[in-house]
Amino acid sequence: MWxxxxxLYLFSEVKALGAMEEVSAAALxxxxxxxxxxxxxxxxxxxxxxxKVDLQKALGSKAxxxxxxxIPWPCFELMGNEEPHxxxxxxxxxxxxxVEIVDDPDPNSDTVVVSWKPSPYGIAFLRGFQxxxxxxxxxxxxxxxxxxxxxxxxxxxxxxxxxxxxPFPGLPLGSQYAITVMALPVPERWDRFHHSTTFCTRxxxxxxxxxxxxxxWYPQHVNTEQNGTTVSVTxxxxxxxxxxxxxxxxxxxxxxxxxNKMDFTPNLRTxxxxxxxxxxxxxxxxxxxxxxxxxxxxxxxxTFTIQVERSxxxxxxxxxxxxxxxxxxxxxxxxIIVLVAVFILTKVKxxxxxxxxxxxxxxxxxxQENNVPxxxxxxxxxxxxxxxxxxxxxxxxxxxxxxxxxxxGAFIQQHMATQVCLDLWxxxxxxxxxxxxxxxxxxxxxxxxxxxxxxxxxxxxCSSELSENTEDEEATWETENSCSKAVxxxxxxxxxxxxxxxxxxxxxxxxxxxxxxETDIPTELSLVxxxxxxSDLPLLFSHIHRVSLHRPGGYLxxxxxxxxxFTKLPxxxxxxxxxxxxxxxxxxxxxxxxxxxx
Numbered sequence: 001m002w003x004x005x006x007x008l009y010l011f012s013e014v015k016a017l018g019a020m021e022e023v024s025a026a027a028l029x030x031x032x033x034x035x036x037x038x039x040x041x042x043x044x045x046x047x048x049x050x051x052k053v054d055l056q057k058a059l060g061s062k063a064x065x066x067x068x069x070x071i072p073w074p075c076f077e078l079m080g081n082e083e084p085h086x087x088x089x090x091x092x093x094x095x096x097x098x099v100e101i102v103d104d105p106d107p108n109s110d111t112v113v114v115s116w117k118p119s120p121y122g123i124a125f126l127r128g129f130q131x132x133x134x135x136x137x138x139x140x141x142x143x144x145x146x147x148x149x150x151x152x153x154x155x156x157x158x159x160x161x162x163x164x165x166x167p168f169p170g171l172p173l174g175s176q177y178a179i180t181v182m183a184l185p186v187p188e189r190w191d192r193f194h195h196s197t198t199f200c201t202r203x204x205x206x207x208x209x210x211x212x213x214x215x216x217w218y219p220q221h222v223n224t225e226q227n228g229t230t231v232s233v234t235x236x237x238x239x240x241x242x243x244x245x246x247x248x249x250x251x252x253x254x255x256x257x258x259x260n261k262m263d264f265t266p267n268l269r270t271x272x273x274x275x276x277x278x279x280x281x282x283x284x285x286x287x288x289x290x291x292x293x294x295x296x297x298x299x300x301x302x303t304f305t306i307q308v309e310r311s312x313x314x315x316x317x318x319x320x321x322x323x324x325x326x327x328x329x330x331x332x333x334x335x336i337i338v339l340v341a342v343f344i345l346t347k348v349k350x351x352x353x354x355x356x357x358x359x360x361x362x363x364x365x366x367x368q369e370n371n372v373p374x375x376x377x378x379x380x381x382x383x384x385x386x387x388x389x390x391x392x393x394x395x396x397x398x399x400x401x402x403x404x405x406x407x408x409g410a411f412i413q414q415h416m417a418t419q420v421c422l423d424l425w426x427x428x429x430x431x432x433x434x435x436x437x438x439x440x441x442x443x444x445x446x447x448x449x450x451x452x453x454x455x456x457x458x459x460x461x462c463s464s465e466l467s468e469n470t471e472d473e474e475a476t477w478e479t480e481n482s483c484s485k486a487v488x489x490x491x492x493x494x495x496x497x498x499x500x501x502x503x504x505x506x507x508x509x510x511x512x513x514x515x516x517x518e519t520d521i522p523t524e525l526s527l528v529x530x531x532x533x534x535s536d537l538p539l540l541f542s543h544i545h546r547v548s549l550h551r552p553g554g555y556l557x558x559x560x561x562x563x564x565x566f567t568k569l570p571x572x573x574x575x576x577x578x579x580x581x582x583x584x585x586x587x588x589x590x591x592x593x594x595x596x597x598x
Contacts, residue, residue: 137410492524
């Protein structure tokens with residue numbers, strides 16, 4: 001009897017495992033069905049995509065504008081409030097979130113599909129999922145909403161089922177994104193009930209091959225041949241379809257001193273695949289590090305080394321000892337003459353110094369001209385984790401100014417070893433806590449606070465700048481500007497409190513872009529350090545990391561954030577472009593304001 005019971009138990013376990021494997025065999029993709037079908041609980045509406053039209057019908061256009069595109073939707077409004085128990089429970093965050101790149105015919109973009117498994121905790125009350133995608137350093141957020149019909153109650157075995165989103169198309173190559181998958185319904189505090197992950201789209205070379213990407217192409221085969229102090233360099237040319245006609249080469253010595261730079265355009269012939277150029281007058285016995293690349297923006301550089309060998313010159317056996325003594329005697333005579341001349345000149349100079357007064361400016365100038373070159377120091381990165389920097393700004397300045405703020409945050413986070421906190425990158429928590437409470441918490445937790453000041457902190461928009469919906473836009477402006485002023489007032493209060501207690505004020509900083517003025521900095525921040533961006537990026541780096549840029553006989557060289565070099569980086573070029581666009585918009589707004597006054 002016990003044997004029969006044990007056999008039946010094994011049979012039931014095997015059957016259950018087979019059922020789970022069958023459930024997880026095929027991934028579930030969204031289907032087209034209406035919101036009414038979901039509310040009625042029709043069996044054919046298993047896993048449905050909810051469009052913007054469905055949301056407008058259920059919530060209304062006004063509620064849609066208030067909530068935004070990626071705030072978790074009210075469960076009662078979508079599923080119908082006839083049965084409140086449907087939305088009273090919540091499930092835990094999904095598991096095994098992954099991103100898959102699918103075919104995209106556009107050579108300049110990628111398309112991705114997100115997949116995940118639901119959590120077994122609370123799965124019986126699962127009503128659907130919301131998937132959001134946001135570009136790191138950008139404001140655009142794309143959301144997809146998927147719901148089950150109201151009569152569905154999933155068993156625990158469906159935790160092995162794989163669910164998929166709709167494709168997210170048109171993602172630019174080489175970009176970073178954050179994916180968030182949230183199970184519905186969610187509690188009021190949803191911070192632990194979603195799963196987020198980041199991914200990067202493929203580079204142009206990964207998708208199309210290096211010979212089809214202009215900025216990713218670089219010479220792969222470089223050969224050198226020495227003839228005395230002249231070195232001939234031969235490299236492979238770019239494919240003709242890339243349209244690259246010019247190249248450049250830079251060489252450095254061991255001390256990182258640039259000694260040779262060449263820009264050249266080969267005279268291309270039919271079927272020519274390689275080109276040779278010469279590096280002349282190189283130092284014997286010196287080691288050179290050289291780079292060669294196509295003369296295009298952000299081109300990948302090929303690095304190679306050159307070791308210049310010394311020429312082998314043996315002694316002439318025909319020279320006799322008598323022939324060597326004559327030059328030696330001449331050298332000794334010359335040395336004696338030089339020493340006598342130096343002695344006489346020294347005595348004359350001492351007499352003249354007693355009679356002649358040399359101004360301090362001339363002494364300083366002479367010291368600077370004859371000063372020994374300073375030593376280049378490396379940055380000793382001793383912190384276990386990067387410092388956290390909160391950036392505050394005035395959003396009522398306009399979208400161009402907000403874009404410049406975001407590009408600045410992206411540049412600081414990518415190239416200045418700093419973790420940036422920006423409300424635009426944490427929209428879920430800002431919506432949950434409220435803008436003022438979120439900023440208050442970040443001010444307490446962050447290591448540094450940077451306020452980007454602009455004219456919008458004290459100005460109101462002109463009546464001509466408002467559209468037909470004047471009351472709504474003015475109310476929005478007043479809300480945003482009052483929040484900005486409240487945050488500035490809070491920071492000013494913290495600065496005043498620290499000043500009264502004689503505490504360090506280095507946590508707080510104020511900065512302006514090139515198109516703003518010093519008068520745009522509020523009075524509350526007059527005690528904190530001020531910076532003008534982008535010319536003061538090295539000073540900002542020195543402030544955040546508490547390192548000295550100069551010391552006696554040495555300086556810290558950070559080439560990629562200097563005013564001359566930061567635009568060579570993609571993030572630096574994007575920052576410079578955003579600042580220029582914001583300046584043009586500000587000038588345009590000022591001209592319109594003057595024309596209205598006239």
